[in-house]
Amino acid sequence: MNSNKKIIKAPSWFVRVMTPMLARIVAREMVKKYPGLGADEIMARMRAESNPTDEAGRRMLDAVALRLPASSAPEAKPDAVISWRSPSSLALIAANLLPLYGVLVFGWPVFPLLLLFWLENVVVGTFNALRMLLADPADLALWASKLFMVPFFCFHYGMFTAIHGSFVVSLFGGKAYGRLDRGFVPVEGAMRAIADFDLGPALAMLAGSHAFSFLWNYLIRGEFRRASPSELMGQPYKRVVVLHVAILLGGAVTMALDSPLWALVFLIALKIGFDLRAHLKEHAQPVS
Structure with missing residues (x-):
């Protein structure tokens, strides 16, 4: 039948x-x-x-x-793998060399360097939130999870970064900057230091480097199609913990030595090395 x-x-x-x-x-x-x-x-x-x-x-x-x-x-x-000669890597190196100019020409001590590196964390978090928001936008079901994960990341990473910044300003800023803020968010002390040491151009260069990487690697090269918001959420913390533990320890030693030129140059070189290594690792292994 x-x-x-x-x-x-x-x-x-x-x-x-x-x-x-x-x-x-x-x-x-x-x-x-x-x-x-x-x-x-x-x-x-x-x-x-x-x-x-x-x-x-x-x-x-x-x-x-x-x-x-x-x-x-x-x-x-x-052309499928990011190397140190790739456009985004060269932009990262160039942006990180501007603090060296500040040390050699303007005589920056250790505090503005550490403050600049901390401010870069804010930039990193901002672009990471954008990465999470634009991850695989064609997946409509994924937007439901983004409605929770993106605000949660902004709050959690914001608190984490604020506490980190308060340590930088209070420990390395001295009385001139460390006592300007009563709360744990070092807004006034950071803004005063940015103006006093003219950190604006260097911060703009670092932000431009991350913006270029976002456009070149994430959007143009199509990393956003394979990105996962849940995995992106943890990426900035790896950078902050590994890089800034080394930077803060190096900064403490440099400050104890009264900020000699060789120590400041070494601190910048250390930061470039950590940054470049993290950049190559992040973009050589596409997020899935």
Whole structure:
């Protein structure tokens, strides 16, 4: 006896909503299934295995392709991997050399350097919130989690950064700056130091470096398609903890030595090294 099977198709709006989310899951599983292969090789195998004939299937494969890392192989293509010669890396190095100019020309002591590095943390947090907000914008279901995670990150990271800044201003700013703020947010002391040491151009350069990296790596190179807000939430903390523990310890030693030139130059070089290493690691391993 023949039985007619009725195929129920999902509404088109439901398919559009679910495709990005499912594509993210499939892309993650394909990377695990084919370790060492790049996006082109993985997609070739997927097309050979599935060979979809309908429009929905082809759209799903296209969505998966957008969310695969450019290359997960150890020997990646030169244009798929960030190196120290990449535009964003060179911009980072150039921006970090401006504090050296302040030390050599304006005679900056250790406090404005540490304050500048702390202010950069605020810039890092701002762009990280933008990264979280723009992560895989085609995934409509992901926006529901962003409504919670982005404000929570802004609050938590803001508190963390404020406490960190209060230590920088109170410990290294001395009476001239450390006693200007009654709360734990060092707004007045930081603003006074920015004006006194003319930190505006250096801060603008550092902010410009992060803005360029955001545009070049995250938007133009398409990292936003593979980004996960939950993983992005923890990225700035790694930078702050590793980098600034070393910087604060180095700053304390430098201050104890009465800020000799060689110690200040070493402090800047240490910061550039940590920054560049973190930058290369972050963009060499696309967030999934």
